[in-house]
Amino acid sequence: MKFRAKITGKGCLELFIHVxxxxxxxxxxxxxxxxxxxxxxxxxxxxxxxxxxxxxEVRRGAFQQFxxxxxxxxxxxxxxxxxxxxxxxxxxxxxxxxxxxxQLTHRxxxxxxxxxxxxxxxxxxxxxxxxxPVQVLPRGAWRACLPPSLRAADASxxxxxxxxxxxxxxxxxxxGDHVLVEANLRGRMTLSMETEVVSIKSYxxxxxxxxxxxxxxxxxxLESVVQVRVDNRKLLQFLEGQQINPTVALCNIWDNxxxxxxxxxxxxxxxxxxxxx
Amino acid sequence: MPLxxxxxxxxxDQYSLxxxxxxxxxxxxxxxxxxxxEHATCFATKNGIKVTVENAKCVQANAFIQAGIFQEFKVQExxxxxxxxxxxxxxxxxxxxxxxxxxxxxxxxxxxxxxxxPLMLFLEEGGVVTVCKINTQEPEETLDFDFCSxxxxxxxxxxSEGLREAFSExxxxxxxxxxxxxxxxxxxxxxxxxxxxxxxxxxxxDSDLMxxxxxxxxxxxxxxxxxxxxxxxxxxxxxxxxxx
Numbered sequence: 001m002k003f004r005a006k007i008t009g010k011g012c013l014e015l016f017i018h019v020x021x022x023x024x025x026x027x028x029x030x031x032x033x034x035x036x037x038x039x040x041x042x043x044x045x046x047x048x049x050x051x052x053x054x055x056x057e058v059r060r061g062a063f064q065q066f067x068x069x070x071x072x073x074x075x076x077x078x079x080x081x082x083x084x085x086x087x088x089x090x091x092x093x094x095x096x097x098x099x100x101x102x103q104l105t106h107r108x109x110x111x112x113x114x115x116x117x118x119x120x121x122x123x124x125x126x127x128x129x130x131x132x133p134v135q136v137l138p139r140g141a142w143r144a145c146l147p148p149s150l151r152a153a154d155a156s157x158x159x160x161x162x163x164x165x166x167x168x169x170x171x172x173x174x175x176g177d178h179v180l181v182e183a184n185l186r187g188r189m190t191l192s193m194e195t196e197v198v199s200i201k202s203y204x205x206x207x208x209x210x211x212x213x214x215x216x217x218x219x220x221x222l223e224s225v226v227q228v229r230v231d232n233r234k235l236l237q238f239l240e241g242q243q244i245n246p247t248v249a250l251c252n253i254w255d256n257x258x259x260x261x262x263x264x265x266x267x268x269x270x271x272x273x274x275x276x277x
Numbered sequence: 278m279p280l281x282x283x284x285x286x287x288x289x290d291q292y293s294l295x296x297x298x299x300x301x302x303x304x305x306x307x308x309x310x311x312x313x314x315e316h317a318t319c320f321a322t323k324n325g326i327k328v329t330v331e332n333a334k335c336v337q338a339n340a341f342i343q344a345g346i347f348q349e350f351k352v353q354e355x356x357x358x359x360x361x362x363x364x365x366x367x368x369x370x371x372x373x374x375x376x377x378x379x380x381x382x383x384x385x386x387x388x389x390x391x392x393x394x395p396l397m398l399f400l401e402e403g404g405v406v407t408v409c410k411i412n413t414q415e416p417e418e419t420l421d422f423d424f425c426s427x428x429x430x431x432x433x434x435x436x437s438e439g440l441r442e443a444f445s446e447x448x449x450x451x452x453x454x455x456x457x458x459x460x461x462x463x464x465x466x467x468x469x470x471x472x473x474x475x476x477x478x479x480x481x482x483d484s485d486l487m488x489x490x491x492x493x494x495x496x497x498x499x500x501x502x503x504x505x506x507x508x509x510x511x512x513x514x515x516x517x518x519x520x521x
Contacts, residue, residue, distance in 0.1 A: 164405055167374035174368045198365050200372065202407040 001078050001136070003034045003104040006065040013100060015268050017091045018242075019056050022270065024088035026054045026237055031137065031145045032087075032112070034068050034078040034104075042145045044081050049258060052234040052274045055147040062267035064099075071139070078104065079137035079145060082112060090114040090130035098125075110134050147271065153252035153260070155226035157183040160204045162249065165191075166239040168202050172232050175200070178277055179232035183253055185209050185222040193232065210250055226255045230274045235259075238272045293357045294321050294389040297349035301385040301400060302377065304342060305370040308363065311338040317363040318416050321389075322356045330363065349386075357389060359413035361396060369409040373402040389413070431458040431492040433465055439486035443467055443478050451475075459495035 007016055019041070023030050029044040041056040060066045070076035094100045094116040101115040114130040137145075159165060168191055172179050176195040183189040187208050192201035238261060248264040256276055263270045289295050298304055311317070311330045320327045325343040344350040373383050386399040398409040447454065450471035457466040465480040465487075482490045 160405065161403070163378065164373060164403065168372055168407065171368045171372045175365055196412070197362055198369065198409060198411045200369065200407065200409045202372070202405060204405055206404070 001071055001104060002067065002069040003078055003102070004065065004067045005039070005063045005102045006099055007062065007101075008064045008099040011266075012062045013094055013097060015062065015265065016058065016100065017088075017094060019058060019268055019270070020084075020088040020091035021241070022238075023054060023056060024084035025241065026052070026272070027084050029081060030084040030087075032080045032082060032134075033145055034070075034080070036068060036070075036076055040145075042147065046144055049148055049273055049275050052231075052237075052272065054238070054270065054272045056271075057269050059267040075139065077142070079142055080104070080110070080112060080134040081137055082132055082134045086130070086132040087112070087114070090116070090132060093128050093130070094118075104134075105131070107131060110136050148273065150254065150258070154255045155183045155185055155253045156210050157185075157187065157189055157251060157253075158208045158210065159249040159251055159261070160189065160207055162239070162242060166236070166242075169232055169236050169239055172200055173236050177232060178229055179235060180227055180229045181251070181253065181259055182225045182227040183207075183251070184225045188225075226253045228253050228256055228259045228276045230259050231277055234274050238274075289351060289388075290353075291390055292351075292388045293353045293391040294387070295349065295351045296326070296347045296385075296387045298346070298385045298387075299348055299382060301370050301383045303346055304385065305367060305375075307340045307342060308367055308370070311340050312363055312367060313338065315362060315364050316360055316414075317366075318358065318360050320356060320358050320416075321352050323350075323352050325350070328363075357391070358416040359389065359392075359396070360416045361411055361413050365411055366396075369398050369407075369411065370400070372400055372407050372409070373405070378403075431494065431496055432489065433458060433487070433492070434489040435465075435480065436486045436488060439480070439484075446478070448473065448476055453499045455497060455499045457495070457497045458492050460492040461495070464490070464492070 007013055023041045027043040031042045031044050033040040033042065037060045039058045041054070043053045043055075046053055068076075068078065070078055091100070091114070094114075097116045097118045099117045101113075101117075103113045103115070105111050105113045110133075112132040112134050114132060116128045116130075118126045118128065120126055169179060172191070172193050175198055176193050178193055180192045181189070182192070187206050189204040189207055190201055191204075192199070194200070242263070246263040246265045248262065250262050252258075252260040252262065254260075258276060259274045261270075261272045261274075308317075308328060311328065314330045314332055316330075318329045318331075320329065323344060325341060325346070328340045328342070330338045370385070377383065381403055383400055383402040388397040388399075390397075393413075395410040395412050398407075398411070400407045400409070447467070448469040448471035450473070451469035453470065455466075455468040455470075457463065457468065459465075462481075463477070463479040464482040467478040469476050480486060482492075
């Protein structure tokens with residue numbers, strides 16, 4: 001098994017740092033899948049969609065160098081389990097760096113080595129090396145690391161302006177612990193919640209629906225509304241601290257069962273599943 | 278559009294109180310300043326709204342928002358009173374964020390149908406509309422500090438910035454805050470008596486912070502010190518604090 005990759009360039013580095021920090025915020029332990037054309041992060045110990053989970057994919061195009069050799073020729077992947085916080089801490093040390101190298105190494109035990117090259121203002125380069133202990137997962141554990149494969153969503157809609165969305169969910173989380181997300185295929189979405197003291201409902205329109213949304217509304221009516229009620233703190237955790245400017249930000253709803261948020265920026269995609277309450 | 282105006286008027290007739298603001302921050306800033314307890318009593322007349330927050334029957338903070346601040350302000354009866362959860366109200370007023378996006382304003386329309394009905398808030402920013410309904414409660418009797426003018430011996434009005442600084446420097450090991458007002462030196466003095474000794478903060482009568490100084494007699498008053506006094510940001514709104 002071999003893995004070696006290098007990121008240079010400010011934009012790609014920032015994106016990688018952002019992904020590592022997002023993963024660490026939403027999962028204590030994560031699985032890093034090294035595949036021939038991408039790196040994928042998934043929550044460890046995931047047992048079906050009973051809990052919220054984040055999957056990220058960083059495609060090969062984000063790396064200046066990417067070389068891997070899987071377990072064997074027909075099992076051309078490597079699955080590593082590691083503490084997400086270790087990776088995010090290592091990645092954060094690469095803020096403003098000139099390059100970040102990832103390499104699978106063995107120092108008495110398997111490690112993911114993160115080597116950061118920093119150019120100091122005096123012109124002398126410094127390097128910081130982190131050795132992150134990892135556990136190589138056996139083949140039997142691989143299936144649990146894949147994102148859930150589901151039937152087509154009942155409704156698919158582009159998300160409103162991130163800042164507005166985050167602020168509304170944040171205020172709702174101050175007041176209660178759930179939020180009802182509703183959407184239809186006419187670009188309309190509402191967020192609402194109610195407690196004994198207050199009820200709050202926000203209306204968004206003209207959001208647009210993705211063209212390839214395979215979502216077929218339950219009774220064929222585009223106006224018909226699809227809904228799901230989720231834990232708003234889970235939603236807020238995902239919305240907070242997102243500083244990237246996604247080219248695509250949308251959500252998919254499976255009526256009364258699941259909410260999926262999808263963000264895509266260049267070679268990075270994030271998808272976050274939140275099951276219904 | 279006379280027909281539409283009539284429609285809105287007809288709709289409005291069902292409300293005891295209707296108030297509209299182009300910029301909700303004009304209201305939320307003031308309310309944040311008196312937000313030291315969870316509940317507040319709102320008292321609206323045709324002159325405006327008074328919001329009162331009380332603590333243990335010994336501290337009362339009032340915010341007066343004059344009718345003129347609102348773009349639209351209608352009170353159907355002589356007065357409208359209700360008690361409301363101020364924490365929730367502030368969360369709703371800042372639903373679009375506490376710091377506005379540059380160049381955007383959040384508009385507010387507030388409606389109250391009367392006793393037993395919730396307070397309705399309609400907030401709009403950038404095409405997004407949020408509707409909040411907050412349950413109201415029986416108004417509680419608020420203390421009347423009886424600031425009746427005829428019994429006043431001394432009256433001092435200070436700009437709150439200076440007072441805020443003073444309050445933040447008070448020696449909190451002192452059990453009491455002593456306030457001295459006098460036509461002679463030290464004019465206006467805040468004193469504490471703590472573990473390290475006593476300290477005095479003097480404001481001369483010709484200080485820049487003095488807005489008004491009318492003292493006829495020397496008066497010394499003591500009050501319990503451990504009450505929290507949040508005095509908010511004062512860029513937009515000038516506060517006047519009277520110590521009588």
